[in-house]
Amino acid sequence: MRISTNQFHSQGINSIQKHQENLLDIQVKLSTGKRVNKASDDPVAAGQIHSMNRTMNTIDQYARNGEFAKTQLVLEETAIDDTTNSLQRARELGIQMINGTYNPSNRQATAQEIGQIINQVRNMMNYRTSEGESLFAGNDVDKQPYVVDGGTYDDTTTVPVETTGGFYSYIGNLPVADPDYSPTANFGSRFLQIGFDSDNKLSSDDSGDASRVRVSDNGSDVFNIPGGATSLTKYDDGAGNPPDSNILNVLVEMKKQLDAGEPVSLEVVEDITSSITQLSQVRAEIGGRQNRIENQYEAGENFKLALAERKSNLEDQDAVTGISEFTRNQSALQMAQQIFSKVQDLSLFNYIR
Structure with a gap:
C-alpha cells in the first residue's frame, strides 16, 4: 500500500487539531466550573438541567x-x-x-x-x-x-x-x-x-x-x-x-x-x-x-x-479531575506536535541526503 507524504502531513495536522480542541474544551470547563456548558457536552444531562x-x-x-x-x-x-x-x-x-x-x-x-x-x-x-x-x-x-x-x-x-x-x-x-x-x-x-x-x-x-x-x-x-x-x-x-x-x-x-x-x-x-x-x-x-x-x-x-444538589452533580466540573484531564491533553498535544515534526523529516530527499 502506498502512503503519500501528504497523507502523513494531513494525519499529523488532524491529530494536533483534535488535541487542541480537547485542551480548549477542558480549559472552558475549568474556567466556568461547569462540566456541561452546551447541549453537545452531555445531551441527557443538559435536558435535565x-x-x-x-x-x-x-x-x-x-x-x-x-x-x-x-x-x-x-x-x-x-x-x-x-x-x-x-x-x-x-x-x-x-x-x-x-x-x-x-x-x-x-x-x-x-x-x-x-x-x-x-x-x-x-x-x-x-x-x-x-x-x-x-x-x-x-x-x-x-x-x-x-x-x-x-x-x-x-x-x-x-x-x-x-x-x-x-x-x-x-x-x-x-x-x-x-x-x-x-x-x-x-x-x-x-x-x-x-x-x-x-x-x-x-x-x-x-x-x-x-x-x-x-x-x-x-x-x-x-x-x-x-x-x-x-x-x-x-x-x-x-x-x-x-x-x-x-x-x-x-x-x-x-x-x-x-x-x-x-x-x-x-x-x-x-x-x-x-x-x-x-x-x-x-x-x-x-x-x-x-x-x-x-x-x-x-x-x-x-x-x-x-x-x-442534583443539578450540581450533573453540571459542575470536578476540579481535580479537570486538572488531570488538562495535563493529559496538554501532554498529548505536545507529543503530537513532536511526532508531526519527526514525520516532516521522513522524506526520500532527506534519506538520500
Missing part, C-alpha cells in the same frame, strides 16, 4: 407571590385589629350607657364619640391598598364594599311609625335594582399561587388547598353579625326586610339611641360582642393563611435545595 432550572425559577416566583400575599394579609389583619379596637371601645361605652344613672346630656355627648368610631370603622371596612384595591370587596376589588343604603326603614316599635335612614349595605347584599349592587362581590376573591398545584382546580374557597392563598375577603363574611343583628330586627323596609346585619349599622343604631337621649339597648351590646368574636375568628383564619405561606416557602426552599 434545563428542566431543573425551570422548576427552580417557578419556585422563586412562588416565593415572590408569597411575599406579596403576606403584605396583603398584614394590611387586612391591621384593618381588622383597628376595627376590633374601635368596637371594644364602643362596647365599653355601650355597657356604661345601659346604666340608667346617665342623663340624656351624657348620652348625647357619648353619641359624638360613637360618631367618630363609626367613621373609623367605615374607613376600615372600605379599606383600600396602595394600588387602590379594596380588601373586603370579594372579587370586585375595584369597588367600594360598603355604601349608604338607599332604602328607607321604618322603626316598627315606635308609635307613630318613624322613618329612619342612614344605614349601610354591603354591595353584594343590596337589591338587584340598586345601581351599587355587585353580584360578584359575594363569591371569589383574589388568589395567589404559592406552590405547585395538587389538583389544578380553583374554587372560591381556598380551604385545604395549600398551593393557593386568598388575599382578599368578602366583607359580608367579615363584618356581618353571625345569626343576624338582633338590634336591627325592629326596622322594616316595607317588604319585611331589616337593614344589612353588619356591625356598622349596629353602631349607627347605637348612635341613634344615644342621640335621642335613650339608654343603649342590651341587643346593641350583644351584637357588638358577637362582631368582636367574629372578627377574632377571621383574624385567626388570616393567621392560618400566613402560616401556610411560610410552610409553602420552606417546602419550596427545601425542594429547591435538593434540585440544586
